Amino acid sequence: MPHENHPAIVRRLKRADGHLQTIIEMIEEDRPCLEIAQQLQAVESAIESAKKALIHDHIGNCLELKTTGSSGRALKEFKLIAKYL
Template identity: 45%
Template sequence: MSHANNPEILKRLRRAAGHLASVVAMVEDGRDCLAITQQMQAVIKALEMTKRTLIHHHIDEHLGHVAGNAAGPLPAEARALVAEIKEISKYL
C-alpha cells in the first residue's frame, strides 16, 4: 500500500493540520502564551507520531516485502529484526 493511501497516516496528518490551524487562530486572536504553546506541543506530538507511523509503514511495506519475497514468508528471526528496527526508529 502506498503511503498516500494509508488511512492512519492521512488521519494523523489531518489532525496535525487541525492543531496547527488552531495555533494560527490563537496567535491571531492574541491568546496567552501558555495556551498557544500547549497547542503547539500538540502539533509537534501529532507530527512526531505521524513520522513514526510513516517510518513503520515504510519498514513494513518495503523491507518486510523485499525480505519476504526473497524466500517466502519472513522467518521469526527476520520478523524480530524488523521489529527491532521499528523500535530503534522511535529515536529518530
C-alpha cells in the same frame, strides 16, 4: 501500491493541520503564550506519531518484502529496535 496504514496517517496529519490552523488563530487573537505552547506541543506530538507510523509502515510493507534469509533476520531485529525511534 498503497500501504494499509496510509489512510490512518493521512487522517492524523489532517487533524494536526486543523489543529495548527487553530493555533494560528490563537496567536492572531493574542491568546496567552502558555496556551499556544501547549497546543504547539500537541501538534508536534501528532506529527511525530505520524512520522513513526509511516516509518514502521515502510519497514513492514516495503523492506520486509525485499528481504529473505539472514537479511530477513536482520530486518526483524531492526523492526524491534525501530520502535524506539
